[in-house]
Amino acid sequence: MSRKNKASSQAGLNDRLGSFDLEPPKIYRDSSNGKNPSERSTKKAKNKVELRRRQDKKRKLKKRVRNTLAGILVVLLLAGVGIILSLTVFFKIDAITPGGSGIYSSDEIIAVSGIEIEQNLFLIDTEEIAANIESALPWAYSVKVERSLPGEVKITVTDATAAYAIKNEDKTYIVLDDNFKVLETASEKRPSATVLIACDTVAKADAGYKIEFENDEISQALSSLAAAIKSTSFTEATKIKSNGAGDNYIVYDSRITFKLGSVDDLEEKIYRGLAVCEKLNESNPGAKGTLDLRYDKESYFTSK
DSSP states (O other), X not given: OOHHHHHHHHHHHHHHHHTTOOOOOOOOOOTTTTOOHHHHHHHHHHHHHHHHHHHHHHHHHHHHHHHHHHHHHHXXXXXXHHHHHHHHTSOBOOEEEEESOSSSOHHHHHHHHOOOTTSBTTTSOHHHHHHHHHHHSTTEEEEEEEEETTTEEEEEEEEOOOOEEEEOTTSOEEEEOXXXXXXXXXXXXXXXXXXXXXXXXXXXXXXXXXXXESOHHHHHHHHHHHHHHHHTTOTTEEEXXXXXXXXXXXXXXXXXXXXXXXXXXXXXXXXXXXXXXHHHHHHOTTOOEEEEOOSTTOOEEEEO
8 A cells, every 4th residue: 555545544544533522541540539559558557556545545544543543542541540540549538627617516517427537539429418417417507518639528517597486385496597497496595686487387397407387388488488588688577477378477676567468579568668667667666566568559557
């Protein structure tokens, strides 16, 4: 074939191929996101390093937790040993120091306290001991029991003051403090400056304990009268009487009876009565009679 014919044949072939509009061949990579083997290997290595790092972190955390728990256990163990030693070996009572009372001796106070030398300082119940002393020693108005390291117990007793008296059938007197605790059950004389309680319904009167009345309503009313006398500093009161919640009396200076009615607003009634007595004393110092204070803001005096 001549050169001219070859050229003509090649041109015709090219024209035929062009009519198919063919694209250049594409290059396809493997299935690992277009990454070559070296990139995949690097990623796997990084993942292994991150996994080891997380595992190391967990191991360290577990180790810290174990060490912390072990430390807490040691502290609790030492604390337990310390408590056991303090209750068995240390802090034993070696001194009991009473004081404050002008009525009872130190030996009497110690004897009724129930505290013993060599007893553990922290095993005693201070409140129970104080209550026991107040019951065993009627004239002990209040008792304070304190621990003092390393081994001393201090007992402070405040003596009671006779505040009320109830006359017995045999003409002796039951003597009470201002909380109605029985100080004496058969005093031959009524102590000076005591307020007489006009009452014949005593159910129980044991020295060292609060008096008990047969009628609860009268008991509560008398307690209310005593509390009002204390809060108003009613020093001129010489006698109280209750027939129940709505019928109550206080006698002023053994000559003027305050008729109070109910125990409501007792302080206001007492202050009003004292103001009236002050005016009466100016005009008639020896006035005797009944002052009716039952009605709000109105007072009526009836002389004898």
